[in-house]
Amino acid sequence: MANGNGKTVIAFGGGKGGTGKSFLTSNMGICLARRGKKVLLVDADFGGANLHSFLGIRTPDRCLTDFFENKISLDQLITPTICKGVGVLSGDFRSYTAGVLNHNLKLKFFRHVQKLEADYILLDLGAGSHHNTVDTFLTADKKILVINPDRISIENMYHFVKTCLIREVVKLFTNMGRKEDFLAIYSSREQLSLVNLRELIDYSAEQFGMQDLVADAFRHFSPYIIVNKIRRDKDMMVGFSSRSILRKYLGIHAQYIGFLGYDDHICDSINRGKIFIHDFPTLHSAEEVKQITENFMENRQISLKTSINGRKRTF
Amino acid sequence: MDEKELSRHYETLELEPGADLRAVRNAYYYLKDLYSQDSYDTVPVQEEFLDKKRGSIVKEIEEAYQALVNYLVPGGGGQAPDDSTTFLQVEIFDGKALREIRESQKINLREVSLATHISLEFLKYIEAEHFSGLPPEVYLKGYLKTYAEYLHVDSERVVTEYMARYDAWTREGEQ
Numbered sequence: 001m002a003n004g005n006g007k008t009v010i011a012f013g014g015g016k017g018g019t020g021k022s023f024l025t026s027n028m029g030i031c032l033a034r035r036g037k038k039v040l041l042v043d044a045d046f047g048g049a050n051l052h053s054f055l056g057i058r059t060p061d062r063c064l065t066d067f068f069e070n071k072i073s074l075d076q077l078i079t080p081t082i083c084k085g086v087g088v089l090s091g092d093f094r095s096y097t098a099g100v101l102n103h104n105l106k107l108k109f110f111r112h113v114q115k116l117e118a119d120y121i122l123l124d125l126g127a128g129s130h131h132n133t134v135d136t137f138l139t140a141d142k143k144i145l146v147i148n149p150d151r152i153s154i155e156n157m158y159h160f161v162k163t164c165l166i167r168e169v170v171k172l173f174t175n176m177g178r179k180e181d182f183l184a185i186y187s188s189r190e191q192l193s194l195v196n197l198r199e200l201i202d203y204s205a206e207q208f209g210m211q212d213l214v215a216d217a218f219r220h221f222s223p224y225i226i227v228n229k230i231r232r233d234k235d236m237m238v239g240f241s242s243r244s245i246l247r248k249y250l251g252i253h254a255q256y257i258g259f260l261g262y263d264d265h266i267c268d269s270i271n272r273g274k275i276f277i278h279d280f281p282t283l284h285s286a287e288e289v290k291q292i293t294e295n296f297m298e299n300r301q302i303s304l305k306t307s308i309n310g311r312k313r314t315f
Numbered sequence: 316m317d318e319k320e321l322s323r324h325y326e327t328l329e330l331e332p333g334a335d336l337r338a339v340r341n342a343y344y345y346l347k348d349l350y351s352q353d354s355y356d357t358v359p360v361q362e363e364f365l366d367k368k369r370g371s372i373v374k375e376i377e378e379a380y381q382a383l384v385n386y387l388v389p390g391g392g393g394q395a396p397d398d399s400t401t402f403l404q405v406e407i408f409d410g411k412a413l414r415e416i417r418e419s420q421k422i423n424l425r426e427v428s429l430a431t432h433i434s435l436e437f438l439k440y441i442e443a444e445h446f447s448g449l450p451p452e453v454y455l456k457g458y459l460k461t462y463a464e465y466l467h468v469d470s471e472r473v474v475t476e477y478m479a480r481y482d483a484w485t486r487e488g489e490q
Contacts, residue, residue: 155359196363241349241356244329248350248372249363304329304341 009114009121011140015160016153017048017127019146020228023266024289025124026054027277031293032120033085040078040118041088044136045126046106049091055081056275060090067112068092068105074112083275087118106132110139129156129163138164142296143223145254147242149235154242161223162197165250168217169201178208198249218251226292227259235259240304256302258292261285316386324379336387337430340420343380344467347373388421408468408476410444416466417442431461438462441477446484455481 012021025041033039043051043064052060060079066072078087113121123140125133137143137160145161147153173182185192185204194200205214227239239256246252263285269276277286295301316324325332328342349357350372357364405412417427424442428435437458440448449455459477463470 151355151359154356158360195365198363237345238356240345241354244346244349245357245360245363247329249360249368304338304345 007114007118007121008142009123009140010142010144011044011123011125011137012144012146013125013133013137013160014145014147014153015127015129015156016148019148019153020226020260021045021146022051022054022124023276024144024146024226024228024260024292025122026051026275027286027289028293028296029086029120029122030083030275030277031290032122032297033083035293035297037085037119038117039086039120039122040116041081041086041122042113042124043089043091044123046092046132048126049093051088051124052079052090053270054275055083055086055088056273056278057081057088057090058273060088060093063090063094064092064109065094067109069095074109074116078116081275083278089113103132106136110136114139127156129160131163131167134160134163134167138167138221143221144226144296145223145242146226146228147238148229149227149231149238154238157242158245161246161250161252164221165197165201165218165252168221169204169214172210172213172217173204173208176208176210176213181208198251215251219253222253222255224296225254225256227256229262230259231262236302239302255299257295257300258288258302260288260292316382320382321386324382327375327379328383336384336421337426339380339383339387340422343376346376347380350376384421405468408463408473409480410442410477413462413466413473413477414442416468420466422466427462427465431458431465433458433461444480444484446481449481452478452481 012025014021022043022045029039029041041051041055043049045051049063052058057079062072062077062079064077066077067074074089077089079090080087113123123136125137127133145157147157170179170182173179182204185194185207186200189200192203194203201214202211205211225239225242227236230236230238236259239259243254243256246254261284263283265280265283266276266285269279272279277289280286322332325334328334328339328346330338330342334342350369405416417424424435424438427433427438437449439445441455441458441462450458456474456478459474460470463473
């Protein structure tokens with residue numbers, strides 16, 4: 001699913017803050033570079049930029065503020081990291097109006113990002129389901145949802161995914177010149193007793209014979225799931241339940257590519273200004289990051305068969 | 316069963332076509348559990364979870380499982396095990412009960428041994444309650460727990476109830 005020029009844009013999202021998006025962006029990026037790829041990490045968390053801290057960079061001397069305010073081109077803002085083949089575009093952390101960046105400016109930014117030279121461009125998105133974040137997520141070739149095994153994270157993830165789906169549906173209806181029709185159904189959804197998203201979308205699609213288009217868009221969405229911060233074996237099952245629910249209720253085919261244990265060493269590395277996977281290369285969680293990257297590259301999934309053995313949910 | 320139907324059942328259990336009996340069984344137990352009760356991973360989508368939809372999902376899962384077991388076990392033709400009625404009615408988890416539960420799931424002992432790394436001999440002794448042939452208590456408890464988890468039954472109950480019988484036998488020997 002890479003662009004024509006062999007470049008793959010990967011976005012890390014998931015709705016909740018602190019689930020490990022920046023951690024996985026940086027450390028998976030390093031794993032990709034170790035496989036001989038040219039990797040560019042982009043801090044697309046406007047208003048909460050901190051990707052540089054995961055890369056052992058104290059204060060970036062160049063950052064996206066220079067792009068937004070001083071019109072410096074992106075390729076001049078890339079900072080090399082101590083890892084071979086990994087460059088970083090540090091976030092817009094010097095401006096304090098970033099949360100309300102002009103929409104057009106953002107579009108321009110993402111157009112320019114797509115043109116940068118790299119095999120993999122990894123986008124570290126901010127928390128929340130703001131349409132800016134969601135739209136960025138949707139433009140990526142590969143979409144990764146980073147979740148934690150807790151109710152809040154799962155709640156936010158579903159909200160994030162549903163927002164993605166609504167954006168896709170609106171886009172479809174707009175392309176068909178039917179945006180107003182969809183919005184009319186949307187605003188009268190209660191009178192029509194459409195109690196949930198699935199019903200709303202099914203009803204609208206049926207009204208205009210767009211079922212196939214919608215199904216196609218949903219199939220195309222196909223995100224990856226990574227469960228981070230698991231503390232006990234059964235926590236990993238959240239990846240399966242999310243995958244199953246997304247499939248059975250929303251018609252989305254997600255892939256569960258890996259899980260990662262909660263590890264105090266990660267915070268420890270960052271506090272000491274180190275890069276985790278360099279700092280503790282032999283730790284179990286470092287191995288898990290490598291495994292996730294491998295699964296991602298090889299299109300492998302976690303299988304229920306291997307993981308359930310003796311680790312099942314307690315009834 | 317034709318190809319299309321077969322792949323639909325695999326799809327329902329979220330498996331690759333051609334997955335084996337064990338994978339089918341695991342997926343069945345997992346999904347049935349997931350959609351039959353509330354848990355922290357399903358509550359956040361409550362809104363999407365209308366009881367009707369949920370009921371039809373559970374029904375599909377049951378049907379897919381039954382069809383796939385019948386397909387994968389030649390001459391099996393039996394009923395899908397239904398733990399909600401049968402297993403919960405187990406009065407006491409003794410060797411005989413474990414054997415019956417295993418047989419109802421169409422699993423042979425060799426399969427259990429391969430998956431759990433418990434020797435075939437010990438498994439036989441556990442089911443036959445041939446207590447003198449069993450390893451020391453600590454090992455036995457571990458084996459029972461592993462075996463119970465493999466069968467998807469309450470491992471705590473299995474260990475407690477089986478060990479009560481084992482203890483009774485030990486006491487008899489002392490007298």
